[in-house]
Amino acid sequence: MIRHIVLFRLKPGFSWESPAVREAEALQERMGDEIEELREWHCGRNVSGRSVAYDYAVIGLLDDEEAVARYLAHPFHHKAASSWTPISDRVIADIKEDPPRRATPHPRNPPKENDVSAPSEVFVLTDEECALLPSDADVAFYAEHGWYLSKKLFTEEETALLRSASEEFYAGRRDRVLPKHPARLAYWTPEMGDVQRHNDYIHYESDTIAKVLRKPLLGAVAARLAQADRIRVFQSTLIRKPPRPEESSNVVPWHFDRDYWATSTSERMLTAFIPFHTCDEQMGTITMVDGSHRWQELSRDAVTARHFVQLGRDAESVLERTAEANDAKVVKVPVEIPEGHVSFHHCRTYHGSGANWSIEPRRAISLHLQDGANAYWEFPLADGSLATYNHDELVRRTPQGTPDYADPDFCPVVWDGPVPPAA
Numbered sequence: 005m006i007r008h009i010v011l012f013r014l015k016p017g018f019s020w021e022s023p024a025v026r027e028a029e030a031l032q033e034r035m036g037d038e039i040e041e042l043r044e045w046h047c048g049r050n051v052s053g054r055s056v057a058y059d060y061a062v063i064g065l066l067d068d069e070e071a072v073a074r075y076l077a078h079p080f081h082h083k084a085a086s087s088w089t090p091i092s093d094r095v096i097a098d099i100k101e102d103p104p105r106r107a108t109p110h111p112r113n114p115p116k117e118n119d120v121s122a123p124s125e126v127f128v129l130t131d132e133e134c135a136l137l138p139s140d141a142d143v144a145f146y147a148e149h150g151w152y153l154s155k156k157l158f159t160e161e162e163t164a165l166l167r168s169a170s171e172e173f174y175a176g177r178r179d180r181v182l183p184k185h186p187a188r189l190a191y192w193t194p195e196m197g198d199v200q201r202h203n204d205y206i207h208y209e210s211d212t213i214a215k216v217l218r219k220p221l222l223g224a225v226a227a228r229l230a231q232a233d234r235i236r237v238f239q240s241t242l243i244r245k246p247p248r249p250e251e252s253s254n255v256v257p258w259h260f261d262r263d264y265w266a267t268s269t270s271e272r273m274l275t276a277f278i279p280f281h282t283c284d285e286q287m288g289t290i291t292m293v294d295g296s297h298r299w300q301e302l303s304r305d306a307v308t309a310r311h312f313v314q315l316g317r318d319a320e321s322v323l324e325r326t327a328e329a330n331d332a333k334v335v336k337v338p339v340e341i342p343e344g345h346v347s348f349h350h351c352r353t354y355h356g357s358g359a360n361w362s363i364e365p366r367r368a369i370s371l372h373l374q375d376g377a378n379a380y381w382e383f384p385l386a387d388g389s390l391a392t393y394n395h396d397e398l399v400r401r402t403p404q405g406t407p408d409y410a411d412p413d414f415c416p417v418v419w420d421g422p423v424p425p426a427a
């Protein structure tokens with residue numbers, strides 16, 4: 005067997021945003037499907053910060069040197085390779101590999117216990133966990149009201165771990181860092197001061213938090229509510245609301261999450277609001293507008309282009325006018341969440357939250373979840389431009405060249421398979 009390795013370094017003036025680079029990358033991703041000589045095909049962007057690192061690598065496996073020659077002569081290889089020529093410098097090596105190497109752990113370097121790079125293959129629940137799943141009546145309640153307060157899904161040890169890991173994060177600890185910060189990323193840094201803190205992609209940057217969030221029980225509850233067999237993370241935001249009633253950034257105006265996810269195809273997406281402690285009205289807990297997920301919206305476009313913190317006072321009037329147009333009343337339900345319990349809401353349920361009048365910071369994660377069928381689609385806005393989401397600059401591409409919302413690095417699977425019946 006021959007292991008074929010190519011490393012590319014982008015020429016000055018080119019970046020991952022350059023159209024020519026995007027096109028070249030999309031072609032590489034199709035190579036494994038297009039050329040039958042390739043027994044294996046991997047490609048991807050470099051994540052090393054070392055100065056000697058190249059920007060992009062492709063690694064293939066072929067039967068022998070004749071297979072390599074056929075691969076090199078293949079028209080699709082010509083097309084892909086020539087797309088890299090004007091934008092990069094490259095080095096290559098072909099090495100003999102017989103038999104092909106398997107990814108066996110070295111005895112002195114076993115996988116770390118909290119390795120979150122690959123989702124666990126098996127999603128199983130204990131009998132005790134099955135007793136914590138939503139009942140049929142709970143699922144019907146969620147379908148009618150658009151929200152659901154779970155039973156106790158997390159232990160005190162787990163909520164304590166979320167508290168300590170979040171403090172470590174605020175102190176600067178990162179297990180990995182985002183390769184870039186898209187323009188609309190919410191990302192608190194200390195120089196922003198004592199405002200409400202929002203940090204997107206916390207499941208990507210903190211392994212400890214990611215491990216807690218990937219508890220199969222949480223995914224199973226979401227799967228049952230969304231009536232889906234597979235649930236993936238869509239986004240996760242670490243939130244800290246300081247105990248300062250006068251702080252205006254603490255107030256989250258009425259909005260529904262689907263408005264920010266116009267590039268997603270699914271209407272089953274949902275959010276798990278996970279406080280790290282008991283969370284009541286005094287703390288500014290999440291407040292649902294009951295049944296609002298069933299309303300017709302007035303106009304999505306005006307809102308989609310803005311983040312909710314920019315909506316300000318408009319939000320109250322949008323809510324009132326939308327209710328009126330739907331012949332509905334605005335019924336606000338502050339969800340009092342005991343420690344370890346989780347508040348779920350449908351992606352179209354209006355919600356918001358008020359000031360923190362308590363003496364403690366309100367700490368939580370908004371874990372946004374997508375069903376397995378969700379995918380990117382082009383969503384044109386009124387001005388002719390396309391809606392975008394932060395993922396679109398970060399996740400890998402599908403074979404069609406669109407952002408892949410199933411990229412396991414950013415959107416790991418948290419539940420897969422039928423959910424067992426509630427005990």
Ligand SMILES: [Fe+2]
Pocket residue numbers: 259260261355
């Ligand atoms: Fe929200």
